[in-house]
Amino acid sequence: MVSRRRSxxxxxxxxxxxxxxxAQFCSVAAAVLNDxxxxxxxxxxxxxxxxxxxxxxxxxxxxxxxxxxxVVNTAVxxxxxxxxxxxxxxxxxxxxDQADDVRAAIQRLPERxxxxxxxxxxxxxxxxxxxxALAIAPGTVAAALHAAHGSIRDCLxxxxx
Amino acid sequence: MSQLETMIRESxxxxxxxxxxxxxxxxxxxxRYRSRRAAALVAVAAVTAVxxxxxxxxGGGLNALLSGSSGPGWELRAxxxxxxxxxxxxxxxxxRLFVGIERKGGRVRWFLPTGRGRIPRPEFRWTLQLTGTATxxxxxxVRRGRVVARLCSPCSDGAHGTFTTSRFGLQTIxxxxxxxxxxxxxxxxxxxxxxxxxx
Numbered sequence: 001m002v003s004r005r006r007s008x009x010x011x012x013x014x015x016x017x018x019x020x021x022x023a024q025f026c027s028v029a030a031a032v033l034n035d036x037x038x039x040x041x042x043x044x045x046x047x048x049x050x051x052x053x054x055x056x057x058x059x060x061x062x063x064x065x066x067x068x069x070x071v072v073n074t075a076v077x078x079x080x081x082x083x084x085x086x087x088x089x090x091x092x093x094x095x096x097d098q099a100d101d102v103r104a105a106i107q108r109l110p111e112r113x114x115x116x117x118x119x120x121x122x123x124x125x126x127x128x129x130x131x132x133a134l135a136i137a138p139g140t141v142a143a144a145l146h147a148a149h150g151s152i153r154d155c156l157x158x159x160x161x
Numbered sequence: 162m163s164q165l166e167t168m169i170r171e172s173x174x175x176x177x178x179x180x181x182x183x184x185x186x187x188x189x190x191x192x193r194y195r196s197r198r199a200a201a202l203v204a205v206a207a208v209t210a211v212x213x214x215x216x217x218x219x220g221g222g223l224n225a226l227l228s229g230s231s232g233p234g235w236e237l238r239a240x241x242x243x244x245x246x247x248x249x250x251x252x253x254x255x256x257r258l259f260v261g262i263e264r265k266g267g268r269v270r271w272f273l274p275t276g277r278g279r280i281p282r283p284e285f286r287w288t289l290q291l292t293g294t295a296t297x298x299x300x301x302x303v304r305r306g307r308v309v310a311r312l313c314s315p316c317s318d319g320a321h322g323t324f325t326t327s328r329f330g331l332q333t334i335x336x337x338x339x340x341x342x343x344x345x346x347x348x349x350x351x352x353x354x355x356x357x358x359x360x
Contacts (some may be wrong), residue, residue, distance in 0.1 A: 102172035
């Protein structure tokens with residue numbers, strides 16, 4: 001856990017989070033953007049911006065949550081700017097690959113629920129960190145997860161029947 | 162953890178992502194800052210070297226001034242010899258006088274600071290250094306048989322003090338005045354000579 005600071009974040013701290021969580025950052029960005037190269041680019045840009053603006057980190061939450069917010073915002077902005085990357089409807093699943101079914105079910109979720117699922121299960125963040133990363137209340141995180149679980153369960157049942 | 166949650170976790174894209182922190186720094190413009198900082202550090206190091214390293218530019222003089230090892234300003238020094246043996250030396254300094262040396266002939270000229278009112282008699286600091294086991298019972302500065310300043314009696318190695326003198330005394334001190342030191346083995350003499358400033 002990265003310690004809290006009153007103002008500013010040290011470059012070394014940002015680098016430590018980057019190196020230890022790079023795969024998760026890229027996975028979530030790829031899920032948002034549906035494109036690996038663009039996702040990696042978004043993560044690099046998000047961290048570059050975080051390095052430039054590291055003095056803006058006020059230590060209200062964890063540094064990691066602050067960085068997650070930067071990555072998610074950058075990825076979402078990139079997806080909105082590039083219409084070619086608009087989330088396509090998931091193709092019908094012909095095989096019984098469970099992971100693909102789950103990914104397809106997640107992609108059908110509304111954006112907020114999708115992001116909450118990514119951050120909860122792929123990035124392994126707790127409710128408080130997710131709330132901070134998405135700038136929503138912790139109660140909203142719980143509600144969004146609950147709704148996402150229901151939607152994913154329904155979708156999986158629909159695919160298998 | 163429910164089965165659904167496990168399934169969601171396992172659906173994560175576990176691709177082989179390769180981190181590149183240098184790329185992040187380049188994108189942030191950090192590399193330029195680093196090179197600017199490096200250039201600034203090199204400049205500071207160069208200036209420090211010029212100022213402080215002896216033998217480069219003003220380094221020697223400034224170093225001496227800061228460390229105080231040789232002391233700024235001028236110094237008169239009289240090696241004391243008795244029968245050809247060096248028994249010590251007397252050094253004289255003052256911060257109340259300006260001293261100039263003529264380029265031709267090496268004549269020493271001294272200047273008193275001017276100002277309103279009476280000019281105070283300049284004060285000199287003297288120091289006696291003795292070599293080995295030499296002892297001195299008394300020491301003084303004389304000119305033509307007249308005592309200009311009494312330094313010490315008895316005297317020990319490292320003895321020091323101050324004295325003031327008249328215009329006549331100034332002429333003596335800068336006119337190769339004679340330092341006389343009495344020792345149990347006889348009298349030692351030495352002439353005050355201006356030492357070249359350390360540069």
